[in-house]
Amino acid sequence: MISTILLLGTVCSTVTGRLGRVAGTLRRQVLWPVGRTLERLLAPIDRVLDPVADGYNRSLGPYFGEMSGLQFGVIAVSVAGLLTAGYWAPMVGPLLGGGLLRTLALASIWAIFAMSWDIQSGYTGYISFGHSALSGAAGYTTALLIVHVDPTLSIWVTGSVSVLAALVVGLLIALPTLRLEGPYFSLITFVAVLLFYRLTTAFSSLGGIPGFGQPDVFTWDPMLRYYYMAIPMLLIALALTFMARSNLGMILIAIRENEPAVSAAGLNPTKFKLWSFMLSSVPMGIGGVLLVGFTGNVDPSTFVVVDNSIEMIAIAVIGGMSSILGPLGGAFLFEVLNHQVLHGYSTPVRYLFLWLIVLFVLVFARDGLFRAIWHRLGAVRGESE
Amino acid sequence: MTDAILEIDDLDVYYGKSHALKGVSLSIGEGEIYGVIGPNGAGKTTMLNAIAGFVDYDGTVRYDGTDLAAVRPQRIVRDGLVYCTEDRDLFPYFSVHENLLMGAQFRDDRDGVRADLDMVYELFPRLDERREQEAETMSGGEQQMLAVGRALMSGPDVLMLDEPTLGLAPVIIQDIGAALETLQAQTGLTILLAEQNATFALTHADRLSLIETGEIELSGTHGEFHDNEYVREAYVGVH
Ligand SMILES: Nc1ncnc2c1ncn2[C@@H]1O[C@H](COP(=O)(O)OP(=O)(O)O)[C@@H](O)[C@H]1O
Ligand SMILES: [Mg+2]
Numbered sequence: 001m002i003s004t005i006l007l008l009g010t011v012c013s014t015v016t017g018r019l020g021r022v023a024g025t026l027r028r029q030v031l032w033p034v035g036r037t038l039e040r041l042l043a044p045i046d047r048v049l050d051p052v053a054d055g056y057n058r059s060l061g062p063y064f065g066e067m068s069g070l071q072f073g074v075i076a077v078s079v080a081g082l083l084t085a086g087y088w089a090p091m092v093g094p095l096l097g098g099g100l101l102r103t104l105a106l107a108s109i110w111a112i113f114a115m116s117w118d119i120q121s122g123y124t125g126y127i128s129f130g131h132s133a134l135s136g137a138a139g140y141t142t143a144l145l146i147v148h149v150d151p152t153l154s155i156w157v158t159g160s161v162s163v164l165a166a167l168v169v170g171l172l173i174a175l176p177t178l179r180l181e182g183p184y185f186s187l188i189t190f191v192a193v194l195l196f197y198r199l200t201t202a203f204s205s206l207g208g209i210p211g212f213g214q215p216d217v218f219t220w221d222p223m224l225r226y227y228y229m230a231i232p233m234l235l236i237a238l239a240l241t242f243m244a245r246s247n248l249g250m251i252l253i254a255i256r257e258n259e260p261a262v263s264a265a266g267l268n269p270t271k272f273k274l275w276s277f278m279l280s281s282v283p284m285g286i287g288g289v290l291l292v293g294f295t296g297n298v299d300p301s302t303f304v305v306v307d308n309s310i311e312m313i314a315i316a317v318i319g320g321m322s323s324i325l326g327p328l329g330g331a332f333l334f335e336v337l338n339h340q341v342l343h344g345y346s347t348p349v350r351y352l353f354l355w356l357i358v359l360f361v362l363v364f365a366r367d368g369l370f371r372a373i374w375h376r377l378g379a380v381r382g383e384s385e
Numbered sequence: 386m387t388d389a390i391l392e393i394d395d396l397d398v399y400y401g402k403s404h405a406l407k408g409v410s411l412s413i414g415e416g417e418i419y420g421v422i423g424p425n426g427a428g429k430t431t432m433l434n435a436i437a438g439f440v441d442y443d444g445t446v447r448y449d450g451t452d453l454a455a456v457r458p459q460r461i462v463r464d465g466l467v468y469c470t471e472d473r474d475l476f477p478y479f480s481v482h483e484n485l486l487m488g489a490q491f492r493d494d495r496d497g498v499r500a501d502l503d504m505v506y507e508l509f510p511r512l513d514e515r516r517e518q519e520a521e522t523m524s525g526g527e528q529q530m531l532a533v534g535r536a537l538m539s540g541p542d543v544l545m546l547d548e549p550t551l552g553l554a555p556v557i558i559q560d561i562g563a564a565l566e567t568l569q570a571q572t573g574l575t576i577l578l579a580e581q582n583a584t585f586a587l588t589h590a591d592r593l594s595l596i597e598t599g600e601i602e603l604s605g606t607h608g609e610f611h612d613n614e615y616v617r618e619a620y621v622g623v624h
Binding site: 247251253258262265266267 | 474487
């Protein structure tokens with residue numbers, strides 16, 4: 001894993017110079033003309049939607065961020081699409097290799113992970129490589145409660161305790177580390193997840209490599225299962241967007257931009273970094289509980305391995321860090337590519353392709369695909385021209 | 386002299402073995418502009434850093450009657466002793482307006498914050514014209530104004546400024562000097578100004594100290610400094 005990262009780093013740094021020039025040409029010759037044409041086509045739609053967006057901006061805009069007509073339209077269509085996916089996905093699915101509802105349910109869970117990672121790492125700039133330890137803590141707590149305490153415990157009991165466990169593990173990682181500066185925080189989160197992984201594989205009382213098969217899935221009905229995952233995901237997206245647009249979100253970004261200046265403004269950065277970690281741990285725990293209900297199995301490779309943590313980062317990067325909705329979009333793109341578009345290929349080939357996409361985004365669209373699209377949409381001006 | 390709001394008594398700061406401040410004492414009265422001048426490396430920044438609680442020191446710093454030794458830096462800011470560092474401490478990708486709001490994040494008095502925003506925009510029309518501009522894209526002078534503005538948004542009783550004129554054009558320096566005098570006259574703000582630019586400090590300060598290699602060589606009123614041969618020859622360049 002580490003050697004992969006080092007290799008990617010070296011490749012990136014040597015190739016970027018030339019790629020940068022190619023990208024410049026590409027941007028001027030292809031992307032700009034295409035963008036301008038699209039803008040002309042989309043402007044009328046923006047004009048039509050502007051009054052609706054204005055109504056939203058006046059009422060909810062201050063809490064969730066203002067949008068242009070077109071941006072509002074895209075959000076409305078996306079939310080409607082997600083809410084009705086239970087009905088259209090089974091019809092569209094066969095064109096993409098089938099099982100689309102399953103993929104969308106899985107994408108919802110990964111969206112929760114990526115958004116949770118984002119509110120902490122993306123916003124404060126203190127990059128965590130260990131977030132799967134948090135969802136892992138929740139998953140293992142659910143399993144241990146069912147196996148060792150009472151198999152008939154309700155999901156509300158196991159779920160609450162599991163989310164609490166994620167929060168506790170989050171605090172255990174955050175309290176001693178968030179004072180550290182530079183790469184130390186990242187390295188320690190990295191070590192934390194490696195430790196957790198070895199812990200779960202080393203002790204059979206923690207399930208060992210096979211893990212625990214006792215937890216039940218929520219349901220076998222694909223449509224119901226999708227909604228069990230998608231509804232919490234949308235609520236979490238709403239809550240995190242609200243937080244990100246609040247003063248808290250502003251302070252978190254300020255920490256990333258200039259931490260000493262946050263102190264100079266009379267605020268304690270460590271306190272806010274801690275808040276962001278807690279704010280991240282709770283939805284990570286919820287995501288972990290949902291993942292148990294999705295797979296019905298709690299084991300190291302589904303829950304803990306560091307690859308999971310890296311995948312969350314990749315998803316957030318593809319979508320666009322520090323935007324909450326970017327990582328949400330990134331999760332759906334990543335999972336649909338992985339399980340639908342590339343479904344004929346073996347796992348290594350699929351991941352090779354996915355990591356190449358991550359690399360591509362890092363080099364050419366550092367702000368992330370969905371953030372870039374979002375800004376383009378915002379730049380389309382219906383009223384002018 | 387009015388009551389002292391900030392008293393520094395026998396301040397010593399060491400960086401490892403090097404003795405950067407050697408028994409510095411100052412007393413700053415409420416509502417005055419106090420200038421600390423001295424060449425590069427004299428210890429001006431070190432002194433301000435000690436007052437703000439950024440570096441350890443021997444000696445005492447009293448602000449408004451309280452010994453600051455055990456007070457956390459953020460608490461000191463909230464209590465009204467605000468420090469605008471040499472680094473200007475801006476958020477590069479935040480707009481002017483957002484940078485100003487960051488200065489007031491800890492405050493609960495919404496009306497007071499709004500009034501201070503109006504005050505800052507009135508004080509620095511250049512900032513008013515650039516509310517939505519990102520701090521990073523502004524000129525050095527505008528950034529300095531924004532840094533002062535951000536500090537003012539924290540509602541200071543005492544404002545410490547480190548080299549606010551460094552690297553700025555004369556017209557901008559004039560604007561900043563005028564702003565300081567307006568602040569003193571209209572809001573009764575106390576200002577502790579550390580400057581290599583002795584001319585600027587002499588123009589605006591009521592009282593001054595000259596610091597060289599960590600020691601105060603001379604203290605006095607504006608008039609005394611103005612007439613002092615040594616200061617004129619070594620620092621003001623007027624003969
Ligand atoms: N962090 C530090 N570590 C070691 N020496 C320092 C540090 N900061 C300042 N100094 C030294 O202390 C002396 C005073 O510096 P400073 O307070 O920055 O002076 P001024 O602000 O008057 O230019 C200088 O000799 C400088 O090299
Ligand atoms: Mg200095």
